[in-house]
């Protein structure tokens with residue numbers, strides 16, 4: 001059997017294998033539209049943005065999408081247009097932008113714990129975090145790594161407490177709820193990211209999906225400085241417009257996106273099958289009937305592996321395989337949120353943050369690349385005893 005590279009064995013990859021890489025259209029498929037846009041002089045928020053919004057709405061099965069400069073600006077403006085002042089319940093186990101958007105909207109953050117198998121926000125914890133006076137509040141739930149939240153359970157809590165339900169759907173463009181409907185139509189709004197590590201990318205960009213016509217109309221004003229066109233701004237909006245070149249990238253990508261996503265799901269299944277019998281590695285649970293985008297393919301490292309998460313990451317780095325510890329630290333342990341006293345236990349969040357590791361997954365990866373990553377992991381797992389000695393000596 002081969003030795004792991006960290007113990008002097010052959011290195012699995014000659015060059016670093018990145019965790020994420022966007023799948024992008026060929027230039028030739030976009031050059032006509034880009035050329036026409038440049039010649040027309042209409043290079044932002046024009047006909048390609050309009051068309052991209054319509055095509056994305058059709059794909060998602062929602063009445064409206066509003067294109068934004070990013071998911072973060074989309075979240076900020078949705079919160080602003082909804083008149084939220086707080087408390088806004090967000091999972092601590094999420095990306096920082098969710099909490100930041102709440103803060104920029106001027107509202108207070110309340111952290112909730114996450115489900116240890118699905119990694120999405122725990123409905124009972126969210127309800128407990130919203131205890132007390134919930135007026136002006138909201139729930140902002142994340143479809144973690146592409147796994148859809150329990151939208152029905154959260155919807156019941158939101159309805160009972162009389163607050164809007166919003167989704168940070170940054171990871172979930174193309175995910176499906178257990179009933180087969182696309183993520184995008186639940187709650188008051190779902191906000192997608194189109195940044196480079198997300199399933200569909202326009203370089204930078206975001207999309208707010210909603211079935212609420214009034215909210216969509218307000219967001220179109222909000223992304224234009226709060227200026228409805230008469231230069232009498234109604235409030236301090238943002239410039240959160242999408243450029244035409246980004247929309248061309250989005251439209252061209254969207255045409256092939258279902259095929260990319262099928263490939264991505266097949267590659268994720270390949271990881272899961274290949275690593276199923278490695279002791280101490282568990283995979284995120286997708287609710288029955290639901291579909292994930294696998295924006296991140298994560299393993300949860302348990303004690304049975306015989307190596308810590310950091311040691312596994314170090315061993316893979318020596319094989320030229322890049323990994324990420326998303327989301328560590330969780331929001332409630334970040335400096336920016338040191339002033340937020342947790343109102344519910346966040347034990348599952350702390351354990352998850354300490355144990356998860358994202359492995360490389362690109363929608364256009366060759367399947368044999370995954371087989372080589374998995375072979376490297378199996379070699380590392382089988383050498384856990386020798387590696388423990390190695391790391392012990394290193395520590396001494």
Ligand SMILES: *Cc1c(COP(=O)(O)O)cnc(C)c1O
Pocket residue numbers: 069070071072073094095097098142168170171192193194195205206
């Ligand atoms: C990437 C990400 C965002 C931010 O998206 P941007 O388009 O970069 O603003 C928000 N939430 C989550 C969960 C993310 O992963």
